Amino acid sequence: MESRFRRVRGHGMAKATVENALFILLSNQRGVPLHELLGRPAKRIPSGLSIGLQDTREQLLEAVGRAVAKGYHRVKMKVKKGQDIEWVRAVRDRFPDVPLMVDANGDYALADAGRLRQLDEFNLTMVEQPLAYSDIVEHASLQREMKTALCLDESIHSLADAAAAISIGACRIINVKQGRVGGLLESMRIAHYAAGLGIDAWSGGMDETGIGRAVNIHLQTAEGFTLPGDTSETANYFDEDIVDPPVVLDEEGFIPIPAGPGIGARIVPERVLRRTVRAERLR
Secondary structure (H helix, E strand, C coil): CHHHHCCCCCCHHHHHHHHHHHHHHHHHHHCCEHHHHCCCCCCCEECCEEECCCCCHHHHHHHHHHHHHHCCCCEEEECECCECHHHHHHHHHHCCCCCEEEECCCCCCHHHHHHHHHHHHHCCCCEECCCCCCCCHHHHHHHHHCCCCEEECCCCCCHHHHHHHHHCCCCCEEEECHHHHCCHHHHHHHHHHHHHCCCEEEECCCCCCHHHHHHHHHHCCCCCECCCCCCCCHHHCCCCCCEECCCCCCCCCEECCCCCCECCCEECHHHHHHCCCCCCCCC
């Protein structure tokens, strides 16, 4: 299958859709969980919450407080120019011990290195993708100027991208989004490669329904996923998902792997039908 995909340039999401579907089908046919098909033992998955830009600092502090109370193992907050240093300071002052990272979504330029260096004082786990989405080279320059680890996200579309970034010191952490890199196998290769070089990796989220969320949970059993990913409770995004069971944290903030063959999450047809805006029947 992968050899056939190689002649198609790009289209990681489409490739991941096909590959993931085949793996889920195989694991269902064999009556084993997806992680077992991938050769990985079960484990509890650490949780992580991403908090978007808030209108006020007090709203941000309230959101972080709710995450801490739920037991999330790390919190990520979005930042942008003009809504960064003092906002991070407010969170760190209120929550001095919470594992905290910031995500800039490419809002800065290398000329902003002086401002970004101010983030070093807050004991952050990482600064994610501060520079342009497609960049690797300028991130290497910035990483040399900062004590805090940089994490590349949007720049990483393949193992080749990850290897190039690591080789020039562009990051010390990698966010692996299985949809973006083309599926589970490439994700596992990237995490394994990074681990061999002492680079941390984690599983990023992309507002998936419970189907994609369950796939990400199984993926995080793989070697090399050393940091809590962007996997949070279903209730943070949906009043009602299209699958059962929803993702719920246990009393220690971990995410149990859904029980049963395949991804373990069952699609509820009536929920899908209630949200259907267009349907076509193939005869």
